Each structure stands twice: as C-alpha cells, then as structure tokens.
Amino acid sequence: MEEKKEDKEPKKRVNMREQEPLVRARNFMEVPYGYNPEEAVAEASRCLSCLNPICRKGCPVAIDIPSFVKLIKEGRFIEAAWKIKEDNALPAVCGRVCPQEIQCESMCILGKKGEPVAIGNLERFVADYEREKGEVQIPGRPKLSGRKIAIIGSGPAGLSCAADLIKSGHQVTLFEALHKPGGVLIYGIPEFRLPKAIVEKEVDYISKLGVKVVLNAVIGKLFTIDELFSEQGYDACFIATGAGLPMFLGIPGENLNGIYSANEFLTRANLMKAYLFPEYDTPIKKGRNVAVFGGGNVAMDSARVALRLGAEKVHLIYRRSEAEMPARKAETHHAREEGVEFLMLTNPVRFIDDGKGNVCAVECQKMELGEPDTSGRRKPVPVKGSEFQIEIDVAIPAIGTRSNPLLTKTIPDLSLNKRGYIIADEETGMTSKKGVFAGGDIITGSATVILAMGAGRKAAKAINEYLKWKYWDTSRFVGQ
Amino acid sequence: MFKILKKEELSDLVILFEIEAQDIAKKAKAGNFFTLRINEQGERIPLTIADFDRDRGTITTVFQKMGKTTHLLGALNAGDSIMDVIGPLGMHSHIENFGKVICVGGGVGIAPTYPIARALREAGNTVISIIGARTKNLIFWEDRMRNVSDELIIVTDDGSLGRKAVVTVPLDERLTEDKDIELAYAIGPAIMMKFVCVTTQKHNVKTIVSLNSIMVDATGMCGACRVEVGGETKFACVDGPEFEGHKVDFDLLMSRQRMYVNEEKIAFERYKEKSGVK
Numbered sequence: 001m002e003e004k005k006e007d008k009e010p011k012k013r014v015n016m017r018e019q020e021p022l023v024r025a026r027n028f029m030e031v032p033y034g035y036n037p038e039e040a041v042a043e044a045s046r047c048l049s050c051l052n053p054i055c056r057k058g059c060p061v062a063i064d065i066p067s068f069v070k071l072i073k074e075g076r077f078i079e080a081a082w083k084i085k086e087d088n089a090l091p092a093v094c095g096r097v098c099p100q101e102i103q104c105e106s107m108c109i110l111g112k113k114g115e116p117v118a119i120g121n122l123e124r125f126v127a128d129y130e131r132e133k134g135e136v137q138i139p140g141r142p143k144l145s146g147r148k149i150a151i152i153g154s155g156p157a158g159l160s161c162a163a164d165l166i167k168s169g170h171q172v173t174l175f176e177a178l179h180k181p182g183g184v185l186i187y188g189i190p191e192f193r194l195p196k197a198i199v200e201k202e203v204d205y206i207s208k209l210g211v212k213v214v215l216n217a218v219i220g221k222l223f224t225i226d227e228l229f230s231e232q233g234y235d236a237c238f239i240a241t242g243a244g245l246p247m248f249l250g251i252p253g254e255n256l257n258g259i260y261s262a263n264e265f266l267t268r269a270n271l272m273k274a275y276l277f278p279e280y281d282t283p284i285k286k287g288r289n290v291a292v293f294g295g296g297n298v299a300m301d302s303a304r305v306a307l308r309l310g311a312e313k314v315h316l317i318y319r320r321s322e323a324e325m326p327a328r329k330a331e332t333h334h335a336r337e338e339g340v341e342f343l344m345l346t347n348p349v350r351f352i353d354d355g356k357g358n359v360c361a362v363e364c365q366k367m368e369l370g371e372p373d374t375s376g377r378r379k380p381v382p383v384k385g386s387e388f389q390i391e392i393d394v395a396i397p398a399i400g401t402r403s404n405p406l407l408t409k410t411i412p413d414l415s416l417n418k419r420g421y422i423i424a425d426e427e428t429g430m431t432s433k434k435g436v437f438a439g440g441d442i443i444t445g446s447a448t449v450i451l452a453m454g455a456g457r458k459a460a461k462a463i464n465e466y467l468k469w470k471y472w473d474t475s476r477f478v479g480q
Numbered sequence: 481m482f483k484i485l486k487k488e489e490l491s492d493l494v495i496l497f498e499i500e501a502q503d504i505a506k507k508a509k510a511g512n513f514f515t516l517r518i519n520e521q522g523e524r525i526p527l528t529i530a531d532f533d534r535d536r537g538t539i540t541t542v543f544q545k546m547g548k549t550t551h552l553l554g555a556l557n558a559g560d561s562i563m564d565v566i567g568p569l570g571m572h573s574h575i576e577n578f579g580k581v582i583c584v585g586g587g588v589g590i591a592p593t594y595p596i597a598r599a600l601r602e603a604g605n606t607v608i609s610i611i612g613a614r615t616k617n618l619i620f621w622e623d624r625m626r627n628v629s630d631e632l633i634i635v636t637d638d639g640s641l642g643r644k645a646v647v648t649v650p651l652d653e654r655l656t657e658d659k660d661i662e663l664a665y666a667i668g669p670a671i672m673m674k675f676v677c678v679t680t681q682k683h684n685v686k687t688i689v690s691l692n693s694i695m696v697d698a699t700g701m702c703g704a705c706r707v708e709v710g711g712e713t714k715f716a717c718v719d720g721p722e723f724e725g726h727k728v729d730f731d732l733l734m735s736r737q738r739m740y741v742n743e744e745k746i747a748f749e750r751y752k753e754k755s756g757v758k
C-alpha cells in the first residue's frame with residue numbers, strides 16, 4: 001500500500017496486487033488480487049470530488065461515479081455497490097473487463113497531470129465486497145403485468161435486459177443456445193481475467209429475481225420467433241445473440257489440424273474446461289510453439305491461454321504496428337510480462353503441412369505502413385521478398401467475428417445490413433419487425449460488455465413503452 | 481435433464497436410446513442431428529436423430545460405442561438422464577420426388593439412413609436401399625429398412641449376413657443396370673462415403689453424403705467442424721451435415737477426424753481403468 005502523504009501533491013494511484021507474471025503464466029487463476037478495504041478507501045480518497053464531474057460522461061451507461069466513490073471514501077461499500085447497480089447490472093464484470101482507460105478514467109481530472117482515479121478497480125472492489133459479504137439485495141417481486149417477453153441470448157445484453165424487465169413485473173424467459181448462460185463472459189473471456197464463478201453469481205441473481213433461464217435452446221431451430229409470438233404467447237422479444245461467427249484468414253492450409261479459430265480455442269478452454277483434460281473430457285491441442293494472429297483482446301486472451309496450457313513459445317502476429325493494436329493496454333502489458341512474443345508488421349501468407357495433416361509452420365511476410373485507410377489507421381503493405389517461416393504446431397486466427405445467420409435467416413421480415421447485422425434503432429433497439437427488439441454485438445458487431453449491457457437496458461425501457469401502446473413505426477426501415 | 485425412456489442393445493457395440501425431448505421431437509426432420517453432454521465434465525458430441533415420435537415427445541438415436549463418451553453413454557440405462565440435449569441441428573434433408581433413388585447405409589450409418597429413406601419413399605420415390613457392415617451382428621434395423629424400401633440389399637465384409645461384399649459392389653451393379661436412378665444417399669464411415677462417391681461419379685449420379693466432422697457447439701460459432709466442399713470451406717454443423725458428395729474433400733475430413741487420436745486414447749484408457757470395461 002502507498003504510504004500516506006499529508007501535502008497537497010496528488011497521491012499516487014494504489015495499484016492492485018497481482019500474481020507474479022511467470023507464476024500466473026502457468027495457472028488459470030485470476031491475475032490481480034483486487035483491493036482490500038484500506039486500499040479501496042485510499043484510492044477513493046484520491047478523488048477530488050469535482051463540482052462538475054466529467055468522469056460520468058465517459059461512462060457509456062453514465063454510472064454515478066462521484067457518488068459511489070464518495071461512499072467508498074466513507075467506508076460504505078455495500079451502498080456504493082447498490083449505487084452502481086442503479087445503472088449497471090454487472091459491476092463485478094465491468095470492473096474487470098471495461099476499457100476504463102478510454103472511458104471514465106480518460107476524463108478524470110487527475111489524469112491530466114498524473115494517474116486518474118482507478119474507477120474500474122473501485123467498481124470491482126465494491127461488487128466483490130457485496131458478493132462476498134452475502135449482502136446481495138433481492139428486491140421483492142413487483143405486481144405482475146401479465147405480459148411475456150422472450151430474450152434470445154444470455155450475454156451481457158440479454159442479461160441486463162432481463163433484469164430490468166423482470167423488475168417491471170413481466171414474465172421473462174431467457175433462451176440460450178449453449179449449455180451455460182453468460183455469452184462471451186462464459187465461453188470467451190478466460191477464467192484468469194473473469195472468474196466464471198462471478199458470472200454464475202450474476203446469472204443466479206437474475207434467476208432469483210424471477211427470470212426463467214432456458215438453456216440448450218437454439219432459437220431459429222427449436223422455436224422460430226414467429227412461434228414464440230403465436231404459439232407461446234410472447235408479447236415482445238429481444239434478440240441479443242452477439243457476433244459469434246468466427247472469421248478465418250483465408251490463406252492456404254488453414255484447415256490443417258492444429259489451427260483453431262479463437263472462438264473454438266477459447267470455447268474449448270473456457271466453456272468446456274479443456275485445460276482440465278482428462279478430468280474434463282473435451283480435448284485441446286497444447287501446442288509447444290503457438291502463433292496467434294490479430295491484435296485485439298481476443299488475440300491477447302488466446303495467446304495467454306496458450307501459455308497457460310503449457311506452450312514454450314507464443315508468438316502474437318499482427319500486421320500493423322503496436323500503436324494500432326485495438327487490445328486494451330492492460331492486456332498487451334500483461335501478455336508481454338507473461339512472455340508472449342510480439343511480432344508486429346507481420347502477415348501470414350500460408351500454413352505448411354507436416355505431411356500428416358498437421359500444421360508445422362507458417363510462412364509470413366513483413367509489412368510496412370502506407371497511407372491511412374478508411375479506418376484512419378495506416379494501411380499495412382507487404383515488403384517484397386521478406387517471406388520467412390516460423391515453426392509452429394498450433395495456430396489461432398483471432399481476426400474478428402461476424403454475425404451468425406442461424407437465427408436471422410429464419411426471420412424473413414427482419415432487415416439486416418450488408419454485413420448481416422440486424423438494423424435497429426440505437427435508442428430503443430426497435431427493428432423492422434413488430435415486437436422484435438435487438439441489441440448488443442448483433443447490432444454493432446464486436447464491441448464491449450458495457451455497450452451491450454447499455455443496449456439491453458435501453459431496449460428494456462423501450463419494450464415497457466411498447467407494451468403500453470403497441471405502437472410500431474417501421475417506415476424508417478423501408479428500403480434498407 | 482433429459483430422460484432416457486428406452487434402451488435397446490442392437491449389437492455388442494450399437495445401442496438405441498429413446499430420449500424424452502418434447503420440443504426437439506416436434507421440430508425434428510430427417511437429416512437433423514442433436515448434440516448431447518452427459519454430465520458436467522462431459523464433452524459435447526453430435527448424434528443423428530434416427531427417428532422421432534411427435535405424439536410421445538421422444539427422439540430416437542442409435543450410436544456405436546467408440547471411445548470414452550459413447551461408452552459412458554452406453555452404460556446409461558432407461559430411467560437415467562442426460563444433462564444436456566440440444567437440437568434439432570443442421571439442415572434437414574431435401575426431400576422431393578426424384579423418381580428412383582438409392583440409399584446406402586454403412587455400419588451405424590444405417591440409423592440415420594432410415595428416416596431419409598422413409599421420407600423419400602413417402603414423397604413418392606422408388607427406394608432401393610443397401611445396408612452393410614463388417615459382420616452380421618453389426619447389422620440392425622433390417623426390418624425397418626425393408627419397410628421403407630422397394631428393395632433392400634444387405635452386405636457384410638465377412639459374408640455372415642447377406643452378400644459377402646462391400647456396399648460399393650451392389651451399388652455399382654445397380655447403377656449399371658438401372659439407368660434411371662436419379663440420386664444416391666450415402667451415410668456411414670468417411671471412407672465408405674468416399675468410395676460410394678467414386679462409384680456414383682463413374683455413373684454420373686448425384687450423391688448426398690452426411691459429414692461427421694468433429695464438432696463442439698454445433699451452432700456455427702467455432703469452426704471445429706470445417707470441411708471443404710467444392711474448394712470452399714463450410715461449417716458442417718450449420719451448412720450441412722449433408723453435402724454433395726462429389727465435391728467433398730474426404731481426405732481432409734478423415735485427417736481432421738484424427739486430430740485428437742492421442743487424447744481420445746488417454747480419455748478412453750482412463751475410463752476403462754475407472755469403470756472396469758474391457
């Protein structure tokens with residue numbers, strides 16, 4: 001803990017204690033330990049309690065940050081947690097995975113000179129405190145409205161929408177295709193970054209509120225949306241199916257054994273617990289030399305899982321430079337500390353077969369940065385004659401996902417954009433089909449937990465309005 | 481939890497389950513499959529819906545004991561439950577009146593062939609069926625297949641039942657004799673489907689196969705099941721499992737099926753030790 005200084009110099013940020021990099025790189029336990037109460041109070045005390053707090057403007061769901069930080073200062077941790085829960089149904093999750101450095105913390109006045117208040121760490125602390133002290137509040141059930149709402153997908157968008165709607169007295173059913181609820185929080189983000197027990201607790205809370213969670217229900221196959229309306233009597237439905245279709249590099253040799261989409265690699269490891277094989281039945285290739293392609297959070301997660309499975313070397317191969325990498329800075333920092341080797345400005349061109357159907361090497365090409373492209377980032381262009389090979393036995397393309405057409409193609413009257421995402425009103429989630437709302441990654445493409453959660457809450461509000469008036473304006477969708 | 485209502489041992493290795501799954505039974509069609517997970521530690525494995533009874537709310541599956549999961553499954557009895565059952569998955573078979581069709585089912589592939597042959601017959605086709613296996617006691621559903629076929633040919637590798645031949649022998653003969661066969665269906669081990677396709681290609685008869693690649697979620701979100709068809713990568717779980725056989729890269733399929741042989745051995749040895757199975 002930082003020693004207390006009495007002068008007016010801004011105090012230094014209280015960092016969370018962490019597992020040693022080389023120890024944690026071999027286990028699946030959470031990396032930071034979190035604050036203890038003294039550390040939390042010390043960090044909260046750094047807050048200047050600005051008269052015009054702009055941190056709140058940096059939060060996509062406008063959490064009342066000044067108030068909850070003040071409550072922590074006063075040692076009222078449980079109340080601080082409740083304060084956050086007024087705007088954010090999943091604080092223990094968001095405290096861990098939100099990119100605070102480009103949201104709330106980027107606005108903090110202290111950040112102008114030194115380090116901003118660690119808002120994320122504080123959010124995490126009070127959520128954990130509330131959970132561990134067993135003082136989670138279950139409000140009484142409100143008067144029943146007699147309305148039924150179906151929510152498809154149990155990621156952050158679906159969970160938060162369900163939590164709000166059940167509080168309005170509706171009967172809410174959450175349909176999930178997989179055998180566990182939580183979406184990316186369960187199958188994608190690894191245990192060492194977001195312990196699954198936390199997600200389970202959040203889902204448990206939502207079930208206790210009265211939401212009926214139906215697992216193993218692949219909507220579009222088991223029931224169509226129209227059947228939910230006509231045969232099962234639902235009044236409205238919220239689609240929150242995420243962006244779960246993996247993209248591949250599209251280069252020769254990509255179907256060789258040992259090459260996984262990041263989704264498959266992470267699903268085997270997280271959802272199926274393949275890291276515990278043979279205790280658990282699902283196998284995973286524990287590569288000795290692993291190459292991960294991409295520069296986002298998903299790539300970092302894949303690289304760090306590969307290390308923990310026992311890889312000797314993990315290369316992170318990205319075609320632009322580190323400055324363009326979309327991953328959170330904290331994640332690249334952690335990955336590098338743990339021993340992931342970064343190969344920037346490098347692009348794979350083909351995978352090489354060992355003669356038995358397994359990948360044994362990848363041929364890459366050096367890149368250099370050219371003119372800015374449509375995304376404003378400088379476009380990487382290949383350097384002629386720079387080909388070289390890296391020996392690998394596992395490869396993981398982590399270059400993004402798209403919308404999975406499984407459900408949307410069974411709803412002919414739902415407008416989609418060119419890339420297959422559902423077109424919906426940003427403020428309400430209303431789609432071209434009456435009674436059908438949508439939100440989260442299935443609208444925006446891969447985004448963030450907090451945005452998905454926010455979309456769920458906005459849709460809940462709009463669904464409440466809709467149930468009153470049953471008014472639907474589809475004119476704006478015409479011609480899309 | 482999904483209750484097993486009936487268990488039938490069709491042979492030493494082949495087992496039939498009738499599972500209570502009301503909603504799936506309502507929606508299932510020929511060609512669909514489902515995924516199951518036996519318990520918390522279990523892996524997700526796909527099995528074909530070999531039959532369904534919408535009134536009783538049951539699905540029937542026939543599986544062959546291969547490794548750990550199918551052995552563990554086979555050790556369950558009527559009255560026991562399976563933790564997760566997910567379906568119906570995959571595109572169902574495209575059924576219409578083609579005229580005359582030939583259905584080839586090999587080994588445990590006889591089970592998924594049955595609902596397809598039945599649907600084809602109901603649609604007005606003349607159905608010739610060939611079923612085959614290594615030996616007599618691996619052949620099952622002879623009567624069911626006979627009921628939905630205009631003609632049934634049985635072969636075994638060792639001649640213990642029906643003709644001593646592999647399925648491609650009578651197939652080649654029939655395709656030579658009956659020039660009016662419009663379509664072939666083949667379901668069985670990858671190697672069998674490969675050679676069926678070699679045979680039908682010779683006679684220029686379009687052939688549908690059902691690809692049993694390794695799967696995880698079986699909803700299109702991982703790509704474990706990827707196969708190459710006509711030079712394009714497809715996800716067998718959502719784009720298939722049925723594809724036009726003449727376009728399928730069977731060597732890739734077989735290679736990918738072997739991806740985890742070492743791990744499968746470890747899991748199975750461990751299971752045998754614990755359960756005392758030989």
Ligand SMILES: Cc1cc2nc3c(=O)[nH]c(=O)nc-3n(C[C@H](O)[C@H](O)[C@H](O)COP(=O)(O)OP(=O)(O)OC[C@H]3O[C@@H](n4cnc5c(N)ncnc54)[C@H](O)[C@@H]3O)c2cc1C
Pocket residue numbers: 097098099152153154155156157158175176177178181182183184185188189190217218219220240241242243244266297298301404406407439440441442446447448449450452
């Ligand atoms: C590996 C990884 C790491 C990430 N790290 C971060 C991070 O650090 N910080 C951050 O803010 N964001 C991160 N993200 C992004 C974030 O997780 C997503 O933006 C967010 O989860 C989207 O939420 P969602 O509710 O829209 O969808 P999802 O979380 O994708 O959930 C969708 C759910 O719908 C289910 N479903 C799909 N189709 C059907 C159907 N037909 N029937 C029934 N159910 C269906 C799916 O199985 C899934 O459970 C990460 C993403 C990944 C993949």
Ligand SMILES: Cc1cc2nc3c(=O)[nH]c(=O)nc-3n(C[C@H](O)[C@H](O)[C@H](O)COP(=O)(O)OP(=O)(O)OC[C@H]3O[C@@H](n4cnc5c(N)ncnc54)[C@H](O)[C@@H]3O)c2cc1C
Pocket residue numbers: 513523524525526527528529541542543544545546547548549550551588591592691692693694695696721736737738741744745748
């Ligand atoms: C669409 C589809 C339908 C199928 N229908 C049937 C059926 O009706 N009856 C039947 O007996 N079998 C069927 N199978 C095959 C069945 O899934 C495998 O036999 C089973 O998974 C083997 O598991 P195991 O642990 O017992 O054996 P293992 O020893 O683990 O594996 C034996 C072989 O089965 C295959 N396999 C292993 N794991 C999987 C997996 N997760 N997904 C798919 N294949 C796997 C591999 O090629 C492996 O070499 C089907 C497969 C698919 C893809």
Ligand code: FES
Pocket residue numbers: 694695696697698699700701702703704705706715716717718
């Ligand atoms: S099994 Fe995962 S996409 Fe087909």
